[in-house]
Amino acid sequence: MKNSLILSLLLLSQLSYSKSTDDRYYELRVYYCNPGKLDALITRFRDHAVPLFKKYNIEGLGYWVPTKNSDNAFYYLMSYPNKEARDASWRDFAADPLWKEAARKSEENGKLIAKAETYFLKTTDYSPKFKASKAGELNTYELRIYTAKPEKLPNLESRFRDHTMKIFKNNGMKNINYFTTIESDPSVQPKLLYFLSHKNEAAAKLSWENFRKDPEWIKASTASEVNGKLVEKVEAVYMQGTDFSKLK
Known part of the structure; x- marks a missing residue:
């Protein structure tokens, strides 16, 4: 009986640990804008990309602009259940007529992005859990x-x-x-x-x-x-x- 109780407690402990493990697939992108185009890119994200990300299960976690930004850079971090879900979400997002129209209109006076860098990421076992910032x-x-x-x-x-x-x-x-x-x-x-x-x-x-x-x-x-x-x-x-x- 005692051994059974110990085994049950160990199993519960292992299950608890597995549930807390973050095995999501993460992606950090860095966009370097053409001169004078950073504000237009941010507007495109706010008004079009971010709402559509939600539609296609792309979880946007952070969107940032460097405090010293001579490169006109824009950083953003996303997460997905796995790589396959990521690929499917981006395929569907790119094909969305609303996105195509928003992208076309935003670039009537020239391309917004000069180059991009992408980092695919996995969480370490010592990383804190993600928490959104408090209001204000x-x-x-x-x-x-x-x-x-x-x-x-x-x-x-x-x-x-x-x-x-x-x-x-x-x-x-x-x-x-x-x-x-x-x-x-x-x-x-x-x-x-x-x-x-x-x-x-x-x-x-x-x-x-x-x-x-x-x-x-x-x-x-x-x-x-x-x-x-x-x-x-x-x-x-x-x-x-x-x-x-x-x-x-």
Whole structure:
């Protein structure tokens, strides 16, 4: 009887864990607009793309514009049940007559987008659950992309899971989501891509200054790099959410 109870509790624990696992398929797109076209792109998203995304089960989570935006960039993050659902949703969206007409009208005076980048993503096991911003809440978001040294991504993830995220929180940074990229070439090591939020850009810079001096961080980073540096390249951008973003 006792053994049966233990087995039942273990099974319930495993079921609970599996339900909390986020196995959705994520996509981050970055659009670089032609000169003077960023506002038109944002209007097209607000008035046409976002409503149609809902129709075709494309869940738009965040829509952002960099605080310093010499590249005329626009970032947005989406999620889907899986890759197959993603492909079907975009096929149907692209064929929608309302979208075709909206796209045509918006580009009567020239193309809006000069180039685009796409990252396909999966959630890490240490990522917080997605939560939309509260009504009236305004934050500065920070997107960071880490290229790890060869074969060092597991070590980097362990450092984030066991130390970095907690130290971020202790220094006033809010952990939003953590992902690794899905690479089409299996020989390419995935990147770590994550989002933080701050009260504003000045607060972000102060938090980073304090983080780098934090004794806990110095101890954790030193211990993790006894066999060499973990990170080869860091890309970072501060962004503000649009009025139609769930994260803002």
